[in-house]
Amino acid sequence: MSAPAPGARPDPALFAEVVGQPDAVAAVVAACRRPVHAYLVVGAAGSGTAALARGLAAALLCPDGGCGQCGTCRRVLAGAHPDLVEVERAGAALQTGEARAVVAAAQRRPLEAARQVIVVPDVHLAPAVVPVLLKTVEEPPPSTVVVLTAETVPPELVTLASRCARITLREVEADVIADWLVRTGVDPSVADDAAWASGGSPGRARLLAADPTLAERRRLWRSVPDRLDGTGATVATVASDLVAATDQSVAALAERHRQEAESAAERAESMGERAGAARKALEDRHRREERRWRTDELRAGLAVLAGAYRDRAVGGGPVGAARRAAAAVGLVEDAARALVRNPGERLLLQALLLRLGEPSPSAGNARALGGPAVG
Numbered sequence: 001m002s003a004p005a006p007g008a009r010p011d012p013a014l015f016a017e018v019v020g021q022p023d024a025v026a027a028v029v030a031a032c033r034r035p036v037h038a039y040l041v042v043g044a045a046g047s048g049t050a051a052l053a054r055g056l057a058a059a060l061l062c063p064d065g066g067c068g069q070c071g072t073c074r075r076v077l078a079g080a081h082p083d084l085v086e087v088e089r090a091g092a093a094l095q096t097g098e099a100r101a102v103v104a105a106a107q108r109r110p111l112e113a114a115r116q117v118i119v120v121p122d123v124h125l126a127p128a129v130v131p132v133l134l135k136t137v138e139e140p141p142p143s144t145v146v147v148l149t150a151e152t153v154p155p156e157l158v159t160l161a162s163r164c165a166r167i168t169l170r171e172v173e174a175d176v177i178a179d180w181l182v183r184t185g186v187d188p189s190v191a192d193d194a195a196w197a198s199g200g201s202p203g204r205a206r207l208l209a210a211d212p213t214l215a216e217r218r219r220l221w222r223s224v225p226d227r228l229d230g231t232g233a234t235v236a237t238v239a240s241d242l243v244a245a246t247d248q249s250v251a252a253l254a255e256r257h258r259q260e261a262e263s264a265a266e267r268a269e270s271m272g273e274r275a276g277a278a279r280k281a282l283e284d285r286h287r288r289e290e291r292r293w294r295t296d297e298l299r300a301g302l303a304v305l306a307g308a309y310r311d312r313a314v315g316g317g318p319v320g321a322a323r324r325a326a327a328a329v330g331l332v333e334d335a336a337r338a339l340v341r342n343p344g345e346r347l348l349l350q351a352l353l354l355r356l357g358e359p360s361p362s363a364g365n366a367r368a369l370g371g372p373a374v375g
């Protein structure tokens with residue numbers, strides 16, 4: 001197997017999935033002329049770190065330096081090349097045993113290509129295993145390239161980061177995501193909705209764009225202020241509707257997970273791999289992705305709800321009503337922040353709706369906005 005010709009430039013098509021990051025892609029394309037032993041891709045969740053890592057791996061493994069056409073490029077981009085090792089952790093963060101497995105994998109010789117690429121995601125979550133990884137990242141065997149990804153670089157990661165060529169992804173603006181969706185054939189109004197609800201994640205936006213119930217869910221969230229009538233029974237009904245809509249939103253992701261599990265099973269069978277551990281790792285990742293999806297979905301819904309109250313606050317009408325609407329925006333935004341700490345979704349929504357639905361003090365009710373919440 002020959003190494004890529006020196007000076008070969010990867011085809012930018014390898015980075016077609018990396019949306020709204022022209023600077024980072026240009027930096028990677030230029031850097032591939034002289035590959036180094038380790039890279040650190042830094043970017044927020046959903047900003048495209050995983051897609052960038054795959055494009056980089058294709059450029060490093062393809063015999064032509066990343067032609068974008070050959071079987072190697074296609075298999076790497078699909079995550080199905082034996083010399084692309086994408087580390088799947090079992091728990092929330094990489095454990096010491098898993099980090100040791102990375103070190104061992106780095107010592108192996110590539111199977112097909114001139115190199116192997118090991119991608120270790122989310123190292124910002126695993127400062128405890130940095131000492132295990134450090135030597136391998138500093139000086140892997142000549143035929144191994146390590147690609148780390150992280151959302152941030154906390155102090156514990158600075159030494160490790162200093163041993164890598166760093167590539168930084170920026171947050172992707174909603175209109176950039178919407179333009180990209182339109183270019184891939186999505187209807188402009190659907191693209192706008194999906195981009196807006198994606199929280200800056202192109203991957204999530206694409207799934208949302210294919211989801212015919214997205215507009216319906218936005219209407220549901222927007223209708224909440226009109227439905228609340230100050231009764232606990234209505235609060236319970238509305239909260240149930242919102243939770244059910246969130247359940248429904250996971251369907252698109254679940255379908256993608258089902259396809260992934262299917263092709264992983266076929267791959268394992270054709271390569272005679274031990275399927276058990278890989279399947280468990282995949283299932284764990286799917287669970288984490290689903291959790292994150294739900295949080296993003298609720299956050300997007302709460303943003304729609306805050307928007308509905310904001311419109312009321314500036315929409316004229318009695319001064320008291322405008323003031324109440326403005327206070328409601330604050331409550332909704334507090335709830336969105338609380339969501340990150342992840343209490344039960346339903347309880348959080350019920351507590352919020354109860355406070356939003358409290359009758360106006362000016363209507364003669366003593367209970368003010370900010371009264372006790374259900375727990």
Ligand SMILES: [Zn+2]
Pocket residue numbers: 062063064065066067068069070071072073074
């Ligand atoms: Zn190629």
